[in-house]
Each structure stands twice: as C-alpha cells, then as structure tokens.
Amino acid sequence: MSEVVKVVSLSELPPGGRKSLIVDETPALLLRIGDEYFCVEDVCTHDGQPLTNGPVADCQITCPRHGARFDLRTGKPTCMPATEPVRVFAVEVRGDEICVLIE
Numbered sequence: 283m284s285e286v287v288k289v290v291s292l293s294e295l296p297p298g299g300r301k302s303l304i305v306d307e308t309p310a311l312l313l314r315i316g317d318e319y320f321c322v323e324d325v326c327t328h329d330g331q332p333l334t335n336g337p338v339a340d341c342q343i344t345c346p347r348h349g350a351r352f353d354l355r356t357g358k359p360t361c362m363p364a365t366e367p368v369r370v371f372a373v374e375v376r377g378d379e380i381c382v383l384i385e
Contacts, residue, residue, distance in 0.1 A: 284372075284383040284384060284385055285383070285384040286374070286376075286381050286382075286383055286384075287305065287381060287382050287383075287384060288376075288379045288380070288381050289301075289303055289305070289312060289321075289379075289380055289381065289382050290303075290312065290379070290380050291378055291379055291380070292375065292378045292379070292380060293378070294380075295312065295314045295319075295380060296314065297314055297315070297316055297317075298314065298315070299313070299314050300312065300313045300314070300334070300338075302324060302334055303321070303382075305321065305371055305382050305384065306371075306384045308323055308369060309323065309324040309325055309332070310322065310323055310324050310369075310371060310382070311323075311324040311333055311334055311343075312373070312380065312382070313338060313343070313354065315338065315341065315354075319373040319375065319380060320341075320354040320355070320370075320373060321370070321371040321372075321373050321382050322343065322352065322354055322357055322368050322369065322370050322371070323357070323368040323369035323370075325368065326345040326347065326348075326350055326352075326364060326368070327350075327359070327364050327365075327366040327367065327368055328345065328348060328350045328363045328364040328365075329345075329347060329348065331345055331346070331347040331348070333345055333346075333352070333368070338354070341353060341354050341355060342354060342360055344361075345364070348363055349361065349363075350362065350363055350364035351364075352364065352367070352368050354370075355370070356370060357369060357370040371383060371384065
C-alpha cells in the first residue's frame with residue numbers, strides 16, 4: 283500500500299517551478315510543467331551530481347555537470363553518460379495540496 287505524503291501547497295509551486303524535497307529519505311526534486319507535476323530523485327546516477335538546477339525540456343531534465351538526461355515520467359536515462367534510471371515518485375494533487383506517493 284502506498285503512503286501519501288503532502289509536500290507543498292499548489293500556491294508554492296507555480297508553472298515552471300521546482301522545489302527540492304526529501305522523500306522516503308531520498309533527495310527529490312518536485313517540478314511543475316504547465317499543469318503536470320513530476321517528482322524524481324535529485325541525484326544523477328552517473329556521478330551523484332544534484333539535478334536541481336538542470337534545464338528541463340521535452341519532459342526531460344539534464345544534469346548540469348555532464349549532460350546526462352532523464353525522462354521525468356519514467357526516470358529512464360535518455361542521453362549518456364548515465365545508464366541507470368533515477369527513482370520516480372508518483373504525484374497527486376489533492377485539494378490545494380501536492381502529494382507524493384511512496385511505494
């Protein structure tokens with residue numbers, strides 16, 4: 283059964299916004315792209331660099347250090363040098379709160 287964790291209110295994350303969190307003892311990054319929300323592990327699997335300030339385009343985040351890219355929906359790497367996925371957390375909006383589901 284999934285644990286639901288309220289992380290921020292809707293007003294705290296405007297379109298294009300991002301917020302660093304700790305989810306299930308894991309550094310995580312919550313992003314809002316339009317009306318969609320994504321939460322991924324905030325650590326590049328290539329070298330451990332935070333993804334926090336990486337550019338986002340086409341539903342992918344790029345590691346600012348070496349350019350590895352990860353799909354925000356699946357966590358899968360889409361560009362070398364990363365070969366392992368980042369962890370992805372399901373996100374739900376409940377009322378005016380953004381929640382992350384922990385499996």
